[in-house]
Amino acid sequence: MSEREGKMTKKILVVDDEKDVVDYLTTVLKYGGYEVISASNVDEAIEQVKAESPDLITLDIIMPGKTGIKGFEKLRRTSGIRNDIPVIVVTGYQQTEHHQMNPEFLMEVKTVPPPAAFFEKPFEEKEFLAAVERALA
Amino acid sequence: MEGIPDIGFEDLFNAVPCYIAVLDRDLSLIRTNHIADEHFGPPGGRKCFEVFKKSSEPCEDCAALSTFEDGLIRQHESETITVDGRNIVLLVRTRPIRAASGRIVAVMEVSTDVTELKRLQEELERRRRRRRRDYDHTRQLFDEVPCYVSVMDESYTILETNRLFKESLGDVPGAKCYELFKSRTAPCVPCPVAETFTDGLPHSHESRIRALSGREVDVVVRSAPMRDSDGRVARVMEMSVDVTEVKNLQRELARLGKMSAHAAHNIKGILTGLKGGIFMVNEGRKRNDTPVVERGWEMVQHNVERIATQSLDILSFAKKRVPEHKQIDLDQLFGVVFDGARSAAEQGGVQLVSSVDPDARVLEADPRYVSQALTVLVDNAIEACVEAGDAAPRTVTLASKPADGGIRIDVSDNGAGMDEDVREHVFEDFYSTKGSMGTGLGLVVVQKIIGEHGGTIDFTSTPGRGTTFTIRFPEKTR
Secondary structure, three states: OOOOOOOOOOEEEEOOOOOHHHHHHHHHHHHHOOEEEOOHHHHHHHHHHHHHHHHHHHEOOOOOOOEEHHHHHHHOOOOOOOOOOOOEEEEOOOOOOOOOHHHHHHHHHOOOOOOEEEEOOOHHHHHHHHHHHHOOO | OOOOOOHHHHHHHHHHEEEEEOOOOOOOOEEEEEEHHHHHHHHOEEEEHHHHOOOOOOOOOHHHHHHHHOOOOEEEEEEEOOOOEEEEEEEEEEEEEEEEOOOOOEEEOOOEEEEHHHHHHHHHHHHHHHHHHHHHHHHHHHHHHHOOEEOOOOOEEEEOOHHHHHHHOOOOOEEEEHHHOOOOOOOOOOOHHHHHHOOOOEEEEEEEEEOOOEEEEEEEEEEEEOOOOOOOEEEEEEEEEEOHHHHHHHHHHHHHHHHHHHHHHHHHHHHHHHHHHHHHHHHHHHHOHHHHHHHHHHHHHHHHHHHHHHHHHHHHHOOOOOOOOOOHHHHHHHHHHHHHHHHHHHHHHHEEEEEEEEHEEEEEEOOHHHHHHHHHHHHHHHHHHHHHHOOOOOOEEEEEEEOEEEEEEEEEOOOOOOOHHHHOOOOOOOOOHHHHHHHOHHHHHHHHHHOOOOOOOEEEEEOOEEEEEEEEEEEOOO
């Protein structure tokens, strides 16, 4: 994997409560040629969106104390920030394991743009980068 | 109008619907009426036993001879056979015929055919016996069915119960079902008995009742109408099947399913960490990016440790513990628990304080398990203090006090505290606030251990102010 020219302008916000995952995704994305910032929860992520205007967000949909869908909705519904930033959901759960985590359910949330892609941990780095590229296109 | 002619003795003798025979002392038939001749053949100088019994010998205990002897009227039953081969039963009455001198000169036998009457009597008796037997069987069935059966009237008064009911729930005719089963003062809503009284149909629902032994019993209750002769629902029978074991198995299966799903999820988390670590080591090496290589290696090591922790937690959760009771000096035990937590506490700047009331110093329990439970609580408390930051001095306290004849242990911290969302799920299997680092089993195992000692655990918590877990051990912990 090599850094590609022109990607440095794209800024990606990695949101995950696990430091291991944050560091992993940060490395994958940096080596893929992106600028990466991170947050460990949705509240921090909202602050980062305000301050840094990322081009894409990767969001872990299971975080301590709240279900991921609430986090996604909060990110989408918070006023005063862009609610159309592409979001790639990275989840530890199988997408059908829980109703609230079912992508179809998420897709039904019509009032906000749905996630651009879902990735189930563990995932292939190349596929992940390809999805990022598609979402940014 | 022509007058009614005199009806002579002869006419009456031949018209009565019974057999009449007059015998002399030799038991020879002097006279018989027409119906007797018709059914047994004309006497023709024969003896009564020859005609009526088709026998060559007089009957034993001959009633006619006895009447000749003592002049008393006698009555007995006798079986015989007619000329056309019908077996019949006769009710025979013998009475003396006296001469003017009073001497008995003959005996008159009047016999009525009671064959049909006897048949009906026997049938009646057979039916009575069958009904008795049916009733006994029904009663036996009622008593022996392996469920609680009761019969209730419209006011929910228990009129009748079966044996299992009496043994398990009490022999209390006249009690109201809702008082007995539910300790309520009014009928339950919904109530299958009420529904059956209303629509005359069977109804069923699941419920939980308390047995005489104090055991909570899960039951499937089914009500059925009992109608009177007008078809009106006069009573309702309630049959409750004990499904506690099935329910426990269901809960256990659900728990196992949840545990497997959770374990799979955790393994995926660990795999992600390992995969990430390996990626960083490999890609970092290619780029001579030492910090990334080092961080990647750290991730590999850390995730291998996670495998160990998760396995131990799951094993501890699944383990069936039988506490071995010993006298525990709580002062010493608190010291041991704090020793294990000391380095994390020091790193986080948390002070550990122990307080043992002299009247609550010795606990009879299994020291291994109590120390395991306290360790989980103290570790959580330290983490809550670290999370709260160092804006104030942070303290974790272990304190024992006497309470209700037993011992109470408080594990308190002035750390971050829990919000409502967390408080609601504290003792839920696999619920964790530690993300990938928690198995969500720590407090579940603590609760199990305390329960295995007959104790209880609860807590109070305020966000920003801290948490206190309170364990109450009863006087007798075994």
